[in-house]
Amino acid sequence: AQSVAQPEDQVNVAEGNPLTVKCTYSVSGNPYLFWYVQYPNRGLQFLLKYITGDNLVKGSYGFEAEFNKSQTSFHLKKPSALVSDSALYFCAVRRDSARQLTFGSGTQLTVLP
Amino acid sequence: DTAVSQTPKYLVTQMGNDKSIKCEQNLGHDTMYWYKQDSKKFLKIMFSYNNKELIINETVPNRFSPKSPDKAHLNLHINSLELGDSAVYFCASSLSGIAKNIQYFGAGTRLSVL
Numbered sequence: 001a002q003s004v005a006q007p008e009d010q011v012n013v014a015e016g017n018p019l020t021v022k023c024t025y026s027v028s029g030n031p032y033l034f035w036y037v038q039y040p041n042r043g044l045q046f047l048l049k050y051i052t053g054d055n056l057v058k059g060s061y062g063f064e065a066e067f068n069k070s071q072t073s074f075h076l077k078k079p080s081a082l083v084s085d086s087a088l089y090f091c092a093v094r095r096d097s098a099r100q101l102t103f104g105s106g107t108q109l110t111v112l113p
Numbered sequence: 114d115t116a117v118s119q120t121p122k123y124l125v126t127q128m129g130n131d132k133s134i135k136c137e138q139n140l141g142h143d144t145m146y147w148y149k150q151d152s153k154k155f156l157k158i159m160f161s162y163n164n165k166e167l168i169i170n171e172t173v174p175n176r177f178s179p180k181s182p183d184k185a186h187l188n189l190h191i192n193s194l195e196l197g198d199s200a201v202y203f204c205a206s207s208l209s210g211i212a213k214n215i216q217y218f219g220a221g222t223r224l225s226v227l
Contacts, residue, residue, distance in 0.1 A: 032214070043117070043203055043218030044156075088154060094214065100146075100169050101216065103156045 002027040004093045006104035013081050014112050021076040021107045023091030033074040034092040034101065035065055044090060050074060061085070081111045116140050119204050119219035126194055127227055134189045134222045136204030144168075145187035146205040146216065147179060156203075162187055163209055194226045 004025045013019045025031055032051050036044040048059025055067045065076045076089060091104040117138045126132055138145065146169070147159040161169035162181040176192040187204060201223050205216040 034215075036216075038154075041220070043205075043220050044216075045218070046215045049215065090156065100158050100161060101214075102158075106154045106156070 002031075002093050002095045002098055002102045004091050004102055004104040006089075006091055006107045008107050009105070010108045010110070012110045012112060015083055016080050019078050019081040019085070019109065019111070021089050021091075021109060023074045023076065023104060024072050025074060025091075025093040026072060027093055027095040029095045029097065031072075031074075032094045032096065033065075033067060034094075035059065035063070035074075035076050036090045036092060036103075038088040038090065038106075040087075047076070047089075083111045083113050085109060086111045115219075117204055117206055117217050117219040119202075119222050121222060122220065123223050123225075125225045125227065128194055128196060130194050131190070131192045132194060132224070133191070134202055134204075134224075136187045136189070136219060138185055138204075138206040138217070140206055140217060142206040142208050142217070143184055144207050144209050145181065145184075146207075147187065147189050148203040148205065148218075150201040150203060150221070152200070160187075160189075191224075194224075196226050199224055199226045 034049045035047040038044045048057050050057050050067045058064045088106050090106050092101040094101045120135050144163045146161045150156050159173050160179040165181045178190045181187045201221045203221050204219040207216045
């Protein structure tokens with residue numbers, strides 16, 4: 001079984017401030033974790049992934065995420081938010097024997113100017 | 114060139130009609146997917162094909178039937194449309210294998226059933 005939770009439906013942050021979008025997961029076996037972003041009226045775009053190796057993963061547009069096995073978390077972070085980062089963010093998980101991703105419910109990020 | 118393209122972008126139809134959505138990818142991927150995104154933005158996998166073989170078939174009404182004529186195409190046919198089918202349907206593609214399993218999404222087809 002595999003599942004992922006995004007506890008916040010909405011995150012608001014001021015431009016220039018650091019941002020965090022939270023994600024926790026539950027899988028049997030090794031987790032493979034992904035972040036995707038969806039802009040209005042668009043499909044999802046891949047941001048970054050954790051497969052193995054370093055716990056800190058760097059991705060597109062200055063985003064990074066930290067894999068924390070003990071807390072079963074994979075929070076998305078950015079040191080300095082931009083208004084253009086405003087979008088819907090999805091965390092996703094897949095266990096190594098699964099054929100599909102399971103997506104979280106999404107977090108709407110709004111960066112205020 | 115668009116990597117994953119879906120047609121049509123918008124589909125407005127009456128209850129009971131039959132409609133199809135087409136998807137094509139030019140990325141050379143071997144796996145394609147259909148997702149449904151509801152009004153609350155929740156994303157749910159419906160089907161997946163790998164090399165034209167159905168590998169994921171979630172609990173979806175029999176009125177939905179995917180067809181993959183080749184690795185680059187995955188179409189979705191819906192019979193006897195119902196109000197609850199109104200949603201945005203996304204096609205996606207990827208290479209198989211964990212390390213390469215980054216999915217590329219189309220722009221979506223917004224289906225409205227009246």
